[in-house]
Amino acid sequence: MPALVLIGALILYPVAYAIWLSFFDKHSFFPASRWVGFGNYDRLLGDPEFWDSLWKGVVYAASTTALQLVLGVVSALLLHHPFRGRTAARALVLFPYMIPTIVAVIVWRWLLNETFGLVDYTLVAWGLVRQPIVWLGVDHIMTSLIAMSVWQFTPFVTLGVLARLQTIPLELYEAARVDGASAWARFRYITLPQLRAVMFVVILLRGIWMFTKFDTVWLWGEGAGAGAEIRTLPIYTYMRTFTYYQAGFGAALSVIMFLMLMAATLVYFGFFWREEEAAA
């Protein structure tokens, strides 16, 4: 019973209130509201900014999740093998995930500044580029945001995959070696299938978290005119609610975001179960 009350208060009520609010034309800080039915949703579908921010959100979430997955698995495999200083390396790899987002953003913005930043200085000094790359300008701000996010969140994947790697029975590899399996074959037919469950959770969580990521994106674009180039759906929802003062429209945006994530999760679960059944 207490658990039900807790779930109701912390999850069901806010979701239900957001859905209810989305049917009203409501100012962000005035109590008065006007029933508009599906008016906010109708407006939203015809709003080019919504589609633009949705696309940017998909690009950001898909690319960061894919890169985190690849780099996370590679780094976990490297850290799984014994080598001198492995313990220190494992601790170091977790570092980006442990530091506060605001610190990470400030440090990276400083490193990537094209006037006095270390990254451009090094690239120019080594002759890799002729002119500094404007990482925070309109052309590259999405790329730099993706790179920074991958740097910050890959340790989560590394940690999950590394934990699972340590529980794979060594006998499986020994048997494969006896059968003459190559390193690639052992990875393809032993390691990867053993990682399926953890990869499923990691992709699901990271996909959802990157699609709804607010703090990193906001801080990366805030204070930069190029911020519009990384105006993802959560940012646009925040803007509608707190800078346009349209709480009803903002609620409709958050409901749509919630429904999209629900749908994507169900499709993903369905796909996973079908694969599991086929494998069984």
Added chain:
Amino acid sequence: MMSTRLLAAAAAVLLLLASTASAADKKVIRLWQTETEPQTLAVLNQIAAEYEKTHPDVSIKIEGLAWGDLEKKLTAALAAGAPPDAAHGQPITCVSFAAKGLLRPVEDLADSLGKDNIVDAFRGLCRWQGRTYGVGHSPASSLFVYRKDLLAKKGLKVPKTWDELIQTAEALKETKDGQVVRYGLTMTGQPLFINIGVGELLKTNGGRLFDDQGRPTLTEKPVIELLEFYKKLNRVLPPGWTGHGYLDTFANLANEKAAMLYQAYGRGVGYIEKYAPKEIADPDHFAVADKVVGPSGKAPAAQLDCEPWMIFKDAKGGGEAVDFLKFFFKDENYVPYLHSVPIHLLSIKKSTTKNPKYADNAMISKWRPWVDMQEKYFKNDWIKPVLVTDWDDMKKPYLLEVMGSGILVDMVFDAVKGMPSAEAAAKAQKRVEELLVQTGYLKK
């Protein structure tokens, strides 16, 4: 022995409880303000401590907020039903909040400064339907700063028009081994300052953002010319200017990475004093001039940086906040506050400007031309708050929503990215119209 220790421990606990209870009994007055430099916060906390000495039942909590964040944080606090008792705001924020019935009139605070003592240009900073809802803490004007020595070295004159600014910026650009070592001009791409720039530059081009009926006028010739100007600026500014913050541009100027700064402010001298080579850290090298004028304009224009103190209507400590602000504006407190950022925090009170204690400041003496330039703007009424091109615009309570929407920023960047100026303006016009219709300020 044991009982003595127990007794002492009990007494200590009782004392602790008593002191906690006395702190809890105090009425906490929360003030949010935009002056975040450490020395200013120290002065403000000192003033608060002095006030608390004579008002033991009150605790003054002053929080510094970044200028660009203020509106968003105030809005979030209002939405949560927990605004501070008093806060700074842009003049358009103050008008917007007053129109929405969120503020308490502050004639009592304004009157306490002296009926005719407020500098003329700032009396109408936040008025709504004949009442005063805000009193500015300290006025400043945006400034155009240039390296006098570098212009002289190249035989260049101080630019007076938009075209001359572009030409001068091109001429001042310096390269070494194929690398740019100094740009001619630096500007910030921060959204707040793009909004400021749009209003300010439009004014210098004889333009406006809204007509008398409150309809946006973004497709008018001065706006199209403004967007063309931004395209030209984009070619002479550092390639990363869209990502440069307000303080980055001060750093560019002080570190000799740029020769001119269009949107400078008095606080920039702090950066120059700290980071520029000592032998050039003076107004003979970092000089100020009138803002450049657009092809359709006649007079310079600048942005008024003067956040009014606002008191929230539902604040439990509104009366105490006003009382504290009256104390704050007394010269013995106000002068140290102004001296904490001397060229940026000018006086809103005529009497303070004349006070010898105020003038007795080494920085003010040294950087006098910067102060004079700002006062020239005040006297000529060349300054307006963000997005205001005419004082009558202050009667439009929706400028805050227009600023917050970022539509004008998007318009500028659409043009800068290559969209034809007329198309970028038409797109923004449609979006502003939609916003005003949706918010009920404009009929379809």
